[in-house]
Amino acid sequence: MRKINHLIMNTGEVLHYENNLESASGFREVFGKIDWQVKTWQNIPVSDRTEMGCLIGKEYKAYRAVLYLKEAERIPLLTTIGVVDVDAVNTETVEIMWDLVTDIYSPLCNVSVIPGIPAASAVYGKYPETPFICDVLYPYMRYLAPDVLEWNRGFTKYLGIEMLKELSQEEEDMDMKPDQQHL
Secondary structure: OOOEEEEEOOOOEEEEEOOOOOOOHHHHHHHHOOOOOOOOOEEEEOOOOEEEEEEEEHHHOEEEEEEEEOHHHHEEEEEEEEEOOOOOOOHHHHHHHHHHHHHHHHHHHHHHOOOOOOOHHHHHOOOOOOOEEEEEEOOOHHHHOHHHHOOHHHHHHHHHHHHHHHHHHHHHHHHOOHHHOOO
16 A cells, blocks of 8 residues: 555645554554444444544445544534545545545535635545545534544544555455465
């Protein structure tokens, strides 16, 4: 897997990571609760105040996760998606995932974009080079959960890296010769 592109739609920031980064120790316990075999929405506690809902599409080499504030009616704080590689899936899947985040982001853009910084979709146009992680932060997060702002970027970064590694692992296992798979 190539370098991972990480976009934050609200600011237009584009970060790049090596694909061999290890998870931050603070998130390992959370990521250990992910059931990679489940094909339905999973809810996983992240902190005292938050939980993550996620859906892993192994056949599509993509995932979607939403970080919720547990209080009240599970208020969404951010949505993050990731796609392994446009070569590993059909272009339609990448376009669907990109449309998902731009559809979430578009209504928010008037209140959450920092003036003078173009939205990531304006920088990239259609969608970024895969593999990618893309985050959309809901603007009320800074008021309802300012503490989450301190760790959300690290969370989505390491969640994305873990998800993309796991989703690309199957592909690598299939590329191995049959006698190498059991080593």
